[in-house]
Amino acid sequence: QLQLQESGPGLVKPSETLSLTCTVSGGSISSYSWSWIRQPAGKGLEWIGRIYTSGGTNYNPSLKSRVTMSVDTAKKQISLKLNSVTAADTAVYYCAKVNGTYALEDYWGQGTLVTVSS
């Protein structure tokens, strides 16, 4: 059964770079596209972007200038980097598998909380 596990520093200083990884087990990382979504405490969901099986990416325009996603197939990991963070980037960050037929997020990891604070 597919499992997704997000990991990374729980605390990042303002202006620094947030770096997270999502480790995939129980399935093929190269068979799917992958998304990152975030959720500030007590608030709604914000789609950060997607990395496709081709390696191409599609980022939310609101974050595009600060976001980089990549896949390491050998390590079975998807990475997210968000630079120049502020307190507004404090959220639970989820990685999710993208359904190949319908292009939506059909399975999510449990998420990891990242706090931006000095």
Added chain:
Amino acid sequence: EIVLTQSPGTLSLSPGERATLSCRASQSVSSNFLAWYQQKPGQAPRLLIYTASSRATGIPDRFSGSGSGTDFTLTISRLEPEDFALYYCQQYGTSPVTFGGGTKVEIK
């Protein structure tokens, strides 16, 4: 981007009652690529419905989705105790993917 507005913000109902949740889009959702997710405290969202009316694998048939264009509805025919949660709609037909603000279904 397409803005999704969910209503009501909170729905207070009793187990066994019917729940009707609304999601309205600021413009037509391409190919009715509209999904519904359920989220419980401390958990990740779970996909319930995709393409407006198709149930995801393992989702009970008391959950149904309907609608097209800009107006969509999630109906829970008879609320079970485990159905009290937050529900989000999502459109994935036009980039960027966007989510509604959520509807909380709480026990009355």
